[in-house]
Every structure is written in structure tokens, then in C-alpha cells.
Amino acid sequence: MSRIYLDPKDMPKSWYNIMADLPFKMDPYINPATMKPLQPDDMSAIFPPALIEQEISVKREIAIPTDVLDMLSLWRPTPLLRARNLEKALGTPAKIFYKYEGTAPAGSHKANTAVAQVYYNKIAGIKQLTTETGAGQWGSSVAYAAKHFGLGCTIYMVKVSFTQKPYRSSFMRMFGANVIPSPSNTTQAGRDVLAVDPDTPGSLGTAIGEAVEAAIQNKDTNYTLGSVLNHVLLHQTVIGLEAQKQMESVGEYPDTVIACAGGGSNFGGIAFPFLRDKINGKELRAIAVEPASCPTLTKGKYTYDYGDTASLTPIMKMYTLGKDFTPPAIHAGGLRFHGMSPAVSALMKNGLIEAEIAHQSDIFKYGMMFAHTEGIVPAPESCHAISSVCRKALECIEKGKTETILFNLSGNGFFDFPAYDAYVDGKLTDYEYSEEDVAKSMANLPKVNK
């Protein structure tokens, strides 16, 4: 059997907080107004108390509220599969396992944190939410959760993805969300970017700025973020916690854990519970895979920067290409972010994880191979992980060694057929990041004295 289930009664009842186990100190967030370390209260204009508490918590286990567990149980535990057909097609001695998050509402792991975030906003009395979305996986998940809990929501969708993925805005609209292509004229943050380049494809950094601005202006409105922050990655650890139990049930433990990384949430979600073992002495490689066109961890600088183009978010110590960096219009819209989760960045800086890049043509090549063998069309974001897995599995043949690889198949690609069409028709372009653009965007780093 390829499929390794977990009994629903064995679903994790708590999230795992890696902050409790880090063998180094995290640098504080900086308040962009005062340029001093951010205080919990500084976040209260956009986040509810429970999420602020989780953002700064160092408690190892944080209980999942019953109402959230109930919703998660609609699609969790998700299956773990041994990719036997892919192994066979590659001819590799490696054992490849994948955790499949694509059966969640809206088709990706993003629902794991969307339901938690909307729940905490609901119990704090918030009526409206704003957010950004790249590929649309996050926006769709927020729309679903907001509909369930009876909140309204406005979603700033990066313009290039809005055009590339029309079914995504249909999904959000179907769930009652107000979807606005970003940059838009509805915010100062959007107008400022349009003034410089009216034809910009947009970026996650710009859309975040628009959503934060809209949230700050209304007392009953909060902002939700789909990645980057500690509390978001915390909610995603159900992925790795389940995978640990499932691997154990078949007597396996990964040598290597692989996931794509845009803001870091699906990588953190699967890797953090395993990194706890690594911190405690277990041998393990954890690899984040990012697009060649937006190589934050591999080519960025580890320094303080804003999370958004409009400089409204807290300033965070992270790998960054500069807040003004606009990545090329690749199809993996979820990975077009100039920065990276501070936690993932610090793990990288301290040598606990590794990072790799993948080219667009390569990720679709291996994504197609995965679809043909395993029967699941992967999201372009997840294809980054798949391409790295396949490269490692092929190395195993050359080197005549075996290896157990676990990766996070973070979402399905049912919304991404225009991208697959472009690949099949040979119309897909590879993009490199532009050193000149990065040099420019790096010139605008905030000056933090700490």
C-alpha cells in the first residue's frame, strides 16, 4: 500500500512551537514608527490578542482550540504516501514519501492557519479581515474560513496571479470575498507603486502593504498573513507532527525533509517538528527550495527589512532581496516574496537548514513526471520541492546509495493549467533574478540600531 493513514483520533491536539527549542536567540521585531523593539501592544491594531501571544510565545506546545480542531478534522489528518510509482520512473533506490495537503479546502496547506486565524479574530469581536494573496491559495483559504465564521473579507491579489489564475478569484468570490487586483487605487500603498510603474505585475510585498493599510484604518478590521510570522508557521506544524506519526507507523524516519519556501510556512510546517529532533541530536537535512527568480535564502542578505513595500509592517531580521524587489512573473505566485520567515531565516543563518534554487522549466518537468506517476497535479509552488526531490533521488543512483526523503506536497495544481499549458506548448520562460534590481532594492534597507 502506498497510502499511510493516521487515525483521526491521533490527530495532533497541540501545535509545536520551535521557539522553545532554538539553540540561539531570535532578534526582536522593530517598530517602524519608533525604530525600537516592537512591543506586543504595537500589533494590536491589526492582530487579535491570542495571535499576538502566539507570535511571541516560547511555550513548546500550544493547545489547538476545539472549534479549530473540528474544522481541521474536515480534511485532516492528511495522507502520507510513499511515491512508489515516481521512484520506479526515476529508477532510484531512494524511498520517497510525501505529505499531501491538497485535499484541504481551497486545495493547499493554507487552510490550516486560515481557520485558526479567523477563529481567533472572531472571538476577539473582529468583523472584517484584510489580506494579500499571491497564487490565491491563501486568499481562498481565508475566504473559506471567513465565510464559516461569519466575517467579511477583502483580499488584495497580486495582479499577475489575478490574471494567470482566474479560477482563484472565482473561488474567493464564491465564498463572499471582495477580491482586488494589487497594486490598486484603493490604498496609498497601491497608488504609490502604480505611480512609479503602472504596468507592474505586482508583488506580495506590495499587496501586504495594501492589506495592512486597509486594516489599520478600521477598528473592527484586522489583517491576516498567510506566512512569514511565527504564529502562522506554528499553525502549520500539524503537517510535520502528523508526518512524524505516519513515518513512525511504517518504521521510517527521513534522512532529508524538503519543501518549497516563499514566506516559509509550508516548509516550517513540515520541517519544524523534525528540526526539534535535529536540535536534540538526530541526523537530518532540511532543505528549503526557492525559485531561481526570487532566491531569498540563497542570494539574499540576512538583515533587518520590512515585510512590505509600503514600510508598514514591523521590521524583521530575515533573508531579504529588499522590500522593493519585484520578482519576475513566474507561475509559482506563492513564492514571489522578497523576504523570508524570520524563524526560517535564523535557522538558515545558524546552519540548521539548507536552501536550493529551482528553475521554472525544471519544476514543471518534474511536476509533470509526478502527475503522470502519482496521479496528482501539483501546484507550481510544490513542484519546486518535487524537482529537488527528483534531483536527490537521481543522485542516489549515481552514488549507489539509498536515502529516505520526505517532502511536503503543499497543494494541488487544479487552478494552474494555464501554466502547464505553457509548459506543454514550450512557451515557458526561465527567469533569473536581476542582480541590478536587487542592488537597487537593497539600497533601501531600513537603518536599525540594536
Added chain:
Amino acid sequence: MSRIYLDPKDMPKSWYNIMADLPFKMDPYINPATMKPLQPDDMSAIFPPALIEQEISVKREIAIPTDVLDMLSLWRPTPLLRARNLEKALGTPAKIFYKYEGTAPAGSHKANTAVAQVYYNKIAGIKQLTTETGAGQWGSSVAYAAKHFGLGCTIYMVKVSFTQKPYRSSFMRMFGANVIPSPSNTTQAGRDVLAVDPDTPGSLGTAIGEAVEAAIQNKDTNYTLGSVLNHVLLHQTVIGLEAQKQMESVGEYPDTVIACAGGGSNFGGIAFPFLRDKINGKELRAIAVEPASCPTLTKGKYTYDYGDTASLTPIMKMYTLGKDFTPPAIHAGGLRFHGMSPAVSALMKNGLIEAEIAHQSDIFKYGMMFAHTEGIVPAPESCHAISSVCRKALECIEKGKTETILFNLSGNGFFDFPAYDAYVDGKLTDYEYSEEDVAKSMANLPKVNK
């Protein structure tokens, strides 16, 4: 917990053949060339020996080959869920359970028989397959299975669905299939229909004719059908067999089993194992739901008719609206078939099952409600079942009684956002079938003396 898993080791190892238990005699198929009862050999031009044997078998249990089981185990057992959020939204005392087939490759139950059919063709030495597809769920599933087993395939896709669901042809192309909008100029069957009406939206009956014609002409090419025939419904019984075990594991048994019906395969798949219990004395209602625009079971005639417009298929005793009936261009393309599975038809004729119609506006209304509450966007076909379930659950409130309802959520609607857009924008039209059209198409019934 809403989710009721089945341990992969408890997956059914055999299909259930209802032919062993029918309390009445089935009428034989008729050979359209000789107008005499069809002999097994008559089918050998388009089907492999194993499928012909299954088509006429009266053996109760037919073992699933290991290679097929291996593939099924990529997505099976599928989850059974209690629709607690939907129950709450309706305010009903009814207990609603659904079997979710949308996690299969290509997003619907069709893969269950696609892998079996392609496997049997492969071991019979067949190199190429032809088939028709309405909504595209069947064509996508065949493309996936053919790619896996290394066969080529040509898929005649009903023209209106080809236009309504562009991502479906992308899916099939991605899996290496040759997709042709039907009616086409590539076959006599297609040319004949185009000669009468060049602007026809097409129909499953026409596409079947094209695919059969293409298969007959080549010795190494066979035809595969996604519904209607006994062997197809046989392969789908894994759905009901799993559901029985899952219901039993939580101490439940359905009062009513509901599924949509186009050709009858997802209805038969979930209902047949339960109908075995009914034949053996258990109380149970089994309800097939069909579109108001193509009401085969509810308004059709139980008589001998062709399965296709071109009169190439065997003549079958079934409920039919006449082979030349072209249903209106509704979004549930999988239900636009003039006929109905002979087995399902005979069960209807003999009072063992019931049938209902649903209007397009109603099915999207309840489909949206289902998505909002259960987090799964249902395929328009499955929305027919959902609308019937909701009506029954609302009746329970009026009548102050409880009821346990099980339905088959046969596929997801990730390919159907243009339809949901039309509903959200108030642009969806309801269609009735045309009595005049049916009278015309009924005039062409074959004359069978038996």
C-alpha cells in the same frame, strides 16, 4: 470528528456484481447489425476479453487484480464524512453522510473504473484507446490511467463542455491525450451530426458514436466507456463497499442513499452494495437524481435504444429520451446522456430505486451552501445529489422526524468555476427538456423483436 476513515488494509479486494442478486431477469443486449441478442464475441472489436466476461458475468464477487488495487490505493479508501456543518446550516435533525470521491486523480470517481479498464486493455495487448467525455471527468481519468499503463488515447469531448471547461482539455493534454471537440469532422458519426446542425452543442450520444467508430477501424485500438455498462458500474462498487464498512464502524446504516445519475455509474457505485441488502429484506430508499433538462429515468421510456446517436453501440433495454435527443447545454456535462445504465433502468422499472429531477439554479444554490459549510466545492453533477439531500433534510424539519442520509459526492468542482461564476452573477438559466424534441427523438427507436 466529522471524518470516518477506513484502514487501507480493509479496502475491498473484490468488486460486487449486483447481477448475482437481481430478483428479475435482465433483457439481453441486441446486436445492431443482426438485430439478434448480442454474443460475447460481437463485443471483441472494441473490448478486451476480461471486460466482456465481466459485462455478462453473474458471479457475485469479482477479484480486483493486484495492479489495479495498487493504483486504487493511491487515493483509496476515500473518506466518509458526516456533514455536521451542513446539518447545522439547514437546522435539520437528519444525519447526513457523504462519501467523497473528489480526491481521486482528475478529481472524481471516474478513475476507479479507468484504471481497471485500461489495465485489462493493456494485458490484452491493446495499444490505443478511444473514448468520449462529457464534463471531462471521465476523459481526464482515462488519460491518467492510459499514461500510467503506457497506452495512447484519443478523447472525443462534447463541444459545449470543451468550451465551458478549458482546464479539462488542458488536463488531458498534460497526460498525453489527443482531445477532439465532438461532433468532429474526423468521423462519419461526427460529420453526419454536423451536416444536420453545424452549431450543435454536441451530446454524449454523439461523442460515443465517434469514439466507437474510431475504435472499430483499428485492430490495436479499443473503446472505453465511463458509465452505462455493467462492467463499469461493477468497478464503481468500491465506493459503496467502503461506505458500508465506514457507516458500520460508527454504528450507522442509511435510510436513504442518494447520487446523481447521468449514465448511472456513480449512483450504481454507491447504491448497489446497499441494494443487495434491500433485496435481502433491509429497508432502504435509493434515489437517483437527474437534471430537469435531461430527465431520463423520470420522463423517458423503458425500451430498447442505442447508446449512441450513430447507432453503432449494442441496443440496450433502458430508460431513454431517444438517441437523437440533444440535451440543453447545462453545466453538469456528465449528466447530458439520453439513456441510462440498463441495470439502473431495470432496478427502476422493478421498483427497487426511485428517481428525482433537479433544476440547475437549485443545484448551484445547494452546491454553494455545501461548499460554504463543508469546505469542498462540488462538481455540478454532484450538486444534483446535494440538492436532493438538502430537500430531504428540510422535509425532516417539517415532518419532525430524523433520517440517516448517505450520498455520493462524486467529484470536486475545481474545473467548474465558470459555472459558479454564472450562478453568482445571476446569469444561470434553468432549462426544461423539450417535449417536442423528445417526441422527435423517440420516433427513431430501433425495432427489436425479442
